[in-house]
Amino acid sequence: MWKTILRRLIIMIPQLFVLSILIFIMAKFMPGDPFTGMITPETDPTRIEELREKAGLNDPWFVQYGRWVGNALQGDFGKSYTFQRDVSDIIGERAINTFYLSFLSVFLLYLIAIPLGILAGRYHSSRLDKTIILYSFITYAIPTFVLALVFLYFLGYQLHWFPTSGSVDIKYEEGTWGFFWSKLYHILLPAITYAILGTTGIIQYLRSEIIDAKAMDYVRTARSKGIPMRKIYTKHIFRNSLLPIAAFLGFTITGLLSGSIFIETIFGYPGMGQLFISSIASRDYSVITALVLLFGFLTLLGSLLSDIIMSIVDPRIRIE
């Protein structure tokens, strides 16, 4: 199994290489460059041209690419044009914020979705099932920004139950309990919003898996052994139905690390999603390319993670 994992990791190198070229070219295709936004009627065009020349933006793309890859391999992703700081530092700060938010989001998501999916499947076509289906369709139909704004307005501005932006209160020292609670407090509302809206897929998937599993031959065998239905659900049906959900976990985790663009932007939460949007707006090439490369890497990692999880939970699948 370790061999397979290593092999999969090695295969990722050419994949990432191709990805990096594509990202680099596409980023260059975007109209404008980091200095476009600085141009005012008073700016001397020769000054801008000087800056471009100095930043190497006038070289052919492959020269720029070569320089970028060379530095990246040494862990240097360049400087952000906007922040004038190392890209890796900026992403590092944001990544930790997104990680906290994602972790809580996924936790709440599964906390809501798994029981509801199980109940809906277990009591298929009952009134409870219909209510859960209705809930999942409604939350599926609500756009993220609508619910986020509604929550922000009522729970944040009107009732003052939750903070309306930021990731931590500035009055706390880092490393204290107050700091930790303040962080948690700040991510709670965005995480709840995310969890409520993301449940549909898991509920529907789990529900149909359970309904399918109920009609399986091994359930009939279990009944023929005289096992009470309640036990058949817990020992036979749920385990089989949760397999695909477990396998999907890999994608979910890494997917969330790229941050939710809408949620982070609306809640003013300094995470990767928000950074991504703002760096695109300001043509901050070095940040964009580093971020997309990171997202690509996480996706590849997610698929590997899913395969590993699958091989752990399903005895029929063994990575040799």
Added chain:
Amino acid sequence: MNTSDELLKIHNLHTGFRIKDTFYDAVDGVSLTLRKNEILAIVGESGCGKSTLATSIIGLHDPNNTRVQGEIMFKNTNLATLSEEEFEQVRGSEISMIFQDPLSALNPLMRIGEQIEESLKYHTDMSKVKRNERVFELLRQVGINRPERVVKQFPHQLSGGMRQRVMIAIAIACKPQIIIADEPTTALDVTIQSQILDLLIDLQDETNAGILLITHDLGVVAEVADRVAVMYAGEIIEEAPVEELFKRPKHPYTRSLFNSIPQMNAHSGRLNVIEGIVPSLIHLPRTGCRFAPRISWLPDSVHEDHPTLHEVSPGHFVRCSCWEVFHFKSEIGGTTS
């Protein structure tokens, strides 16, 4: 053959399925007796109601869309009237079942040992250690020589024949008095089939259980059955000891079944088929001889209006009097059909 040998006595059983708020009987007035140490084969085409009969006996039908009426007497209780909870006590401990496809019938995520142990857990008060011992013993009993290895394996790691042996071990775990085997060899290849059948016979010799063998394979019937009941369109149309039935089949349907077995020495290269198809549940005429439409060359007058089972010789029952005048088309016209 005294009545104390009788394990299961089914009387006038009707099992109907709900189709658009009406119940249609797939098993339509079946009466049967299963005795100790006997293999009773139920034979018939797909859709004749034989599997429905089996699921009614063991109570595995969907309670919401199925209606079971009549008597299934087992140990002075009518199984047809038991609640789901009461039935759970009977299933697995006194009546158990072997299914057709052993791969899908075993839980893919559960180790073999655990799947066998499960029914012991619910029906006996054995300790964990005792149960494990019993699992080993059962696996040896069904001819698996290395139980310590197999208990840790998953169903997909075993061959088809091994899986069916495991299914049989599950079925006999609590020493049931009745075993229902629903096409137990259909999904296996021929060499394994006879091994599994031999195993069933050996186990029966040890346990004296009554086995209800559901099959459409007359070869299997000839090999293992003591008595045979032939079903057609929800009814038993002929019932006899196996030798009697194979030597002197009476009912036109039974004879057609035998006639449709391919013969190696047949001169004609064509297979003998039974005309027509099994009538569907909804359109099935509920009066008269149900096989009449498929032997249309006989005049209507030869059938009874309300066909009943007649005992033509001791233990040999035939429904409808049409058998007395039945001839194959080929026998009348001289041409093969």
